[in-house]
Amino acid sequence: MRQLHNIAQKQGIMTSELSNRQNRKLHAALIKHVYMQAHIGAAASTFCASIIFIALFEAQKNNSPLFLWGSLFLIITIARVIFTILYKTQHYLGQRINLWRNLYILGSALGGTTWGYLGVFLLPHANAAQQSLIVLMTAGVTAGAVPLSAAIPEAAIAFLVLTIFPFIMSILLFEDSTFLLFDMALSLYLLYTIVLTIKIYKLIKNSIVLQFENNLLLTHLEISNKKLEHAATHDALTQVANRRLFIENLKKSIESAKKNNAMLALFYIDLDNFKSANDRYGHQAGDRILIAAIERLKNYFQKDDHIARLGGDELAIIIENAQNKNEIEMIARDICHLIALPIEMDNIILHVSASIGISIYPYDGQEMEMLLHRADEYMYSVKENGGNNFYFSKELKEFS
Numbered sequence: 001m002r003q004l005h006n007i008a009q010k011q012g013i014m015t016s017e018l019s020n021r022q023n024r025k026l027h028a029a030l031i032k033h034v035y036m037q038a039h040i041g042a043a044a045s046t047f048c049a050s051i052i053f054i055a056l057f058e059a060q061k062n063n064s065p066l067f068l069w070g071s072l073f074l075i076i077t078i079a080r081v082i083f084t085i086l087y088k089t090q091h092y093l094g095q096r097i098n099l100w101r102n103l104y105i106l107g108s109a110l111g112g113t114t115w116g117y118l119g120v121f122l123l124p125h126a127n128a129a130q131q132s133l134i135v136l137m138t139a140g141v142t143a144g145a146v147p148l149s150a151a152i153p154e155a156a157i158a159f160l161v162l163t164i165f166p167f168i169m170s171i172l173l174f175e176d177s178t179f180l181l182f183d184m185a186l187s188l189y190l191l192y193t194i195v196l197t198i199k200i201y202k203l204i205k206n207s208i209v210l211q212f213e214n215n216l217l218l219t220h221l222e223i224s225n226k227k228l229e230h231a232a233t234h235d236a237l238t239q240v241a242n243r244r245l246f247i248e249n250l251k252k253s254i255e256s257a258k259k260n261n262a263m264l265a266l267f268y269i270d271l272d273n274f275k276s277a278n279d280r281y282g283h284q285a286g287d288r289i290l291i292a293a294i295e296r297l298k299n300y301f302q303k304d305d306h307i308a309r310l311g312g313d314e315l316a317i318i319i320e321n322a323q324n325k326n327e328i329e330m331i332a333r334d335i336c337h338l339i340a341l342p343i344e345m346d347n348i349i350l351h352v353s354a355s356i357g358i359s360i361y362p363y364d365g366q367e368m369e370m371l372l373h374r375a376d377e378y379m380y381s382v383k384e385n386g387g388n389n390f391y392f393s394k395e396l397k398e399f400s
Contacts, residue, residue, distance in 0.1 A: 112162030119167035246308035
């Protein structure tokens with residue numbers, strides 16, 4: 001019972017860690033979304049601010065509040081642009097998530113404050129045309145901020161509230177009762193943009209989550225395809241090439257030998273006494289023999305690219321760039337020795353040996369079918385003479 005509890009506890013921790021990683025990845029994507037679009041908002045707000053500054057500059061008697069606003073806007077905008085550039089040029093976008101998120105929220109809040117400044121200090125002293133222009137530009141900036149900043153809703157809402165709320169409070173002090181209706185409309189606009197921000201945030205978030213899920217599905221599909229491809233081309237027991245992959249490899253090796261005017265040796269191996277051991281001790285013994293034989297061959301060749309199990313107890317090896325008879329004989333003797341070593345299984349000692357037929361390109365043939373036929377023929381010749389040996393044509397005098 002305690003073991004089950006421990007397993008459940010470990011699974012809970014792993015699930016929690018996975019969930020935390022996913023959330024972190026999601027937040028990183030949301031932050032990237034706003035920073036990658038920040039230049040659009042900066043350009044649009046700078047354009048609108050420039051229009052307002054030009055319109056008010058000529059008409060204002062006291063330009064100190066205007067210059068103060070312009071200076072604050074310029075400083076904050078430049079700072080936000082610098083942070084955006086730093087974010088885009090860094091090499092660890094997924095790290096320091098909270099820092100970049102908080103910087104964006106702070107920048108949005110300060111940006112909203114500069115626009116709110118307009119409503120408190122400049123709007124009351126402007127004429128009707130200028131007031132209309134200020135409200136129009138401010139409405140455009142706030143409307144544009146919603147889709148650009150909604151991925152971090154706190155930033156978007158902070159910008160909206162700090163921009164629009166000062167306008168609402170300032171207009172309340174206007175004497176004309178018509179402005180009361182204007183204030184009500186502005187309050188409704190603020191509420192609407194906040195609701196819209198939340199909805200757009202959810203859409204962006206769901207879109208990113210779906211993208212993650214699609215990527216995960218594609219990854220699983222790719223892994224499954226690789227597993228299926230491996231299963232179709234490899235022996236399930238020994239994990240070396242099966243007959244299908246062996247034929248493909250042999251074709252490629254022959255083509256390479258033809259192209260480079262090189263020699264190639266094909267080893268056809270049949271395990272002696274395999275059937276008797278398999279019949280006496282069961283399939284478990286047969287599997288143990290095959291696995292041990294393949295592992296020894298892998299260790300000998302330091303790779304398993306051209307080692308194959310063709311079926312049953314038949315194995316094959318492709319030796320590329322064969323140099324001479326002495327090299328082939330040495331490899332064949334080593335294989336016979338390795339296969340003949342005793343194999344332990346549950347206090348039972350199993351003994352098998354190898355009958356090896358060797359065909360050599362181009363002397364035994366220049367086509368795959370002929371090389372396979374000769375190697376198979378030589379292998380059966382060895383088996384008929386007692387096994388535990390190898391054979392290749394002694395007529396290959398030029399192969400020296």
